[in-house]
Amino acid sequence: MPRKAIPAKFTDGISGYTADREGNIFNPDGKKLKPTPVKGGTSNAGGGTSTGHMKVHIGDKFPFVHRLVAAAFGEDIEGKEVLHNDDQKNGSNNKRSNLRAGTRAENAKDRKRLREKMASAMTQRPK
Secondary structure: OOOOOEEOOOOOOOOOOEEOOOOOEEOOOOOEOOOEEEEOOOOOOOOOOEEEEEEOOEOOEOOEHHHHHHHHOOOOOOOOEEEEOOOOOOOOOOOHHHEEEEOHHHHHHHHHHHHHHHHHHHHOOOO
């Protein structure tokens, strides 16, 4: 098991994997899994640009890294969404300190706040 990684309490038949505070996921042999960017929304379907969220391949599943990390560190995510605390628009910061469980409404409010912040920054840029 990698140093500072803890056993993940995952559901859906995923067991033996670990996560560390830096947002990395490890297989039962201790090998770090390579995350894949999610394209075109919140699923692997379709094209488009990356949402910034990352998934890993575990068996026949492709779980979100941020959900795995939050669950591994005891966050109650059942029926909830995992939110990113920072203001990155792309959701790629999966460090434990950056994640929290919340409701769909809280996630929507965060997205709206971030869009408004980005729009404000764009209008204040020198031409």
